[in-house]
Amino acid sequence: MAPDREQTVAELGQVLWDYAQQAYRLQAAIGERLGLHATDLACLAVLSSTPRPTAGDLAGQLGLTTGAVTRMVDRLAERGYVRRSADLTDRRRVLIELTAKAVAEVGPAYYTITADLERAAAQCTDEQLCFLLSFVRDRATDCVAEAARMRSGQPAARAHRSRVIATSTP
Numbered sequence: 001m002a003p004d005r006e007q008t009v010a011e012l013g014q015v016l017w018d019y020a021q022q023a024y025r026l027q028a029a030i031g032e033r034l035g036l037h038a039t040d041l042a043c044l045a046v047l048s049s050t051p052r053p054t055a056g057d058l059a060g061q062l063g064l065t066t067g068a069v070t071r072m073v074d075r076l077a078e079r080g081y082v083r084r085s086a087d088l089t090d091r092r093r094v095l096i097e098l099t100a101k102a103v104a105e106v107g108p109a110y111y112t113i114t115a116d117l118e119r120a121a122a123q124c125t126d127e128q129l130c131f132l133l134s135f136v137r138d139r140a141t142d143c144v145a146e147a148a149r150m151r152s153g154q155p156a157a158r159a160h161r162s163r164v165i166a167t168s169t170p
Contacts (some may be wrong), residue, residue, distance in 0.1 A: 016139065024038075026113065027041055027042075030109045030110070033109065034105070034106060034109060036106075037072070037075075039062065039064065039068075039072055040072060040075060040076055040081075041106075042062055043058060043062060043069075043072055043073070043076065043082075044076070044081065044082075044098065044102055044106055046058060046061050046062065047082065047096065047097065047098040047102075048098055048103075051097075052085070052095040052096065052097045053095065053096060054087075054093055054094065054095060054096070055069045055070055055073060055094065055096065056069075058073075058096060063147060063151070073096055076102075079101075080099060080101045080102075081098070081099055081101060081102035081105075081106070082096050082097060082098060082099060082102065083096075083097055083099055084096060085097060
């Protein structure tokens, strides 16, 4: 007998929430070990996938003010993890880039969790991996949109009760 779909969707929501919390705790542990703030790690992650953004680009991607990004980049530059360089096409723009030192010192902190992911992925078919990738990417996009909605002051949609933190009104 197939499980109840509504119950399965509710459980999936809870498992995704739990995963997000555990990933947050992992980031905190990595940050503690390396002496970095969570936002510093987030910045390094963005820099590893976004070639040479400006401080403004980083602010937008991280949901921070440009002032907070400037202070964060200062901290990371002091440690030798990032460097600033002038944009050759517009010398008024300053670009931020990841250094080899950051890759060498921060990268190993992610080796175990990356190996775990690769081991789990090896058990999936190509079709399953494509589905998972699409599903997780779409949920990340949902999170970005919801964060933007919250920052704009728009009220939350009331179509469904939160299964993570249940409210007293439906």
